[in-house]
Amino acid sequence: MERYSKTYSTKWQNRYSEDFKQFVCNEFLTGTATRRSIEKKYNIGHGQLTVWLKGLGYDYSKPSIVSLPMMANQSDKLSNNGEESLSQLKKELQEARLLAETYKKMIEVAEQEFKIKIVKKSNTK
Template identity: 60%
Template sequence: MERYSKEFSTKWQSKYSEEFKRFVCNEYLSGLLTKRKVELKYDLGNSRLTYWLRERGYDNIKSRIVSLPDMKSVKNVIKEIDSQKSITEIEKELQEAKLLAETYRKIIEIAEKEFKINIVKKSNTK
């Protein structure tokens, strides 16, 4: 990989090669180094990398690539969750929820009888 293009004779008049710009941008976007560390590593100016990223259409704020887990590991996690929470545990939770709902219904009935007020709205009223 060539750092400078051959258009100019000295470093100060040179233009960075397109291949070098892409390489540096990809190294930053891989997420291993910060902008400052990349700029120091390749002896670039303070805003050179930011300029190159903007040139290539990367948003300055959201420039990092997010690594996603591969599907095999996701499937393994799902299998582990399924094995941990077996069908019997789910049935037990359902039974407890039904009992709790029945308890609330009874409490409302008792409160309506003792205090002689309508707590539950009737279906045909507005």
């Protein structure tokens, strides 16, 4: 993968190749790293990743409200003994319940703030 499409005497004059931009943006979108850590890792300017993401059609200018918890692999669950597996399952259930409560609260706040019904009543067609 080529980092620069043209070579200049200083790094500030270099123009990044489209392949490099796509690679860095994909790493941010699929990974768990923050924008700043990606910018430091590849030594690109502050805010450059945000510009590239907007160019690709993503709007990451505002931080996200809720991050999803990482779930353990199924093979890890099977390799643990019964007691450890049970405690892991209880922890994941608690996280799932917390996440469900968070989503419900977000819907309630959105319904109150925007004065629209989001949740459909069960008896309507």
